[in-house]
Amino acid sequence: MKRRRVWLMYAAGAVAGAAVIGLGFGVGWSVERHLYWVRGTAWCALIALGLTLCASPVGLALRRLGRVNKRAVDETRRALGITTAALATLHVALAVSTYLRDAWASSLELTWLRSGAVAFAILLALWLTSYPALNRRLRVFVFKPLHRLAWVAFALAIHHAMTSPFAPRGWVIVVAVVVLVLAPLRWLRSPRARTEDKEPEAA
Numbered sequence: 001m002k003r004r005r006v007w008l009m010y011a012a013g014a015v016a017g018a019a020v021i022g023l024g025f026g027v028g029w030s031v032e033r034h035l036y037w038v039r040g041t042a043w044c045a046l047i048a049l050g051l052t053l054c055a056s057p058v059g060l061a062l063r064r065l066g067r068v069n070k071r072a073v074d075e076t077r078r079a080l081g082i083t084t085a086a087l088a089t090l091h092v093a094l095a096v097s098t099y100l101r102d103a104w105a106s107s108l109e110l111t112w113l114r115s116g117a118v119a120f121a122i123l124l125a126l127w128l129t130s131y132p133a134l135n136r137r138l139r140v141f142v143f144k145p146l147h148r149l150a151w152v153a154f155a156l157a158i159h160h161a162m163t164s165p166f167a168p169r170g171w172v173i174v175v176a177v178v179v180l181v182l183a184p185l186r187w188l189r190s191p192r193a194r195t196e197d198k199e200p201e202a203a
Helices: 002-024 030-064 070-097 111-128 132-138 143-147 149-163 169-187 191-197
Strands: none
Touching (some): 002 070, 030 149
16 A cells, blocks of 8 residues: 555656646647746646645644554655655756756846756755665755755745746745645644654654
């Protein structure tokens, strides 16, 4: 069951990315096609990041109902986080290889691209530290504080989208509001949840 849930997250991310690429080939003009790919993968990454941040509060609600346990929530959040980083990598690769191909270095002078670049760097760091075996090799012992930087990445991604000349700002606001409304639920702890939180995590 564990593997099925985790691989479902990875498969969903792969299908979303492939769908954007495939649908983009149906766009006639190359400039419009490139923009479609970049915008589509950006939305996939942003929604995946929002789902990652919502995994804890939603998982907590399900734990209170006795539907899932802490391990299941942690596995789901980790899989969503890895999917987010992979989609963000696809987004950046497409942007750099298409409309930023001839000016990607100087493009960092633009504020909205700088915020996107920093958000991507954070997501890459979180991706690398999402594997317990690799953490032991790298001697990373601050996993939870480090992964709270996902909120910083989210704030930067929202800024990147809101200040981008291409993003529909109304939908960006909707994503931000949904995540921020659900976020406070993570601090509500039932007695069962508090007991599970004290249990050591499996390596």
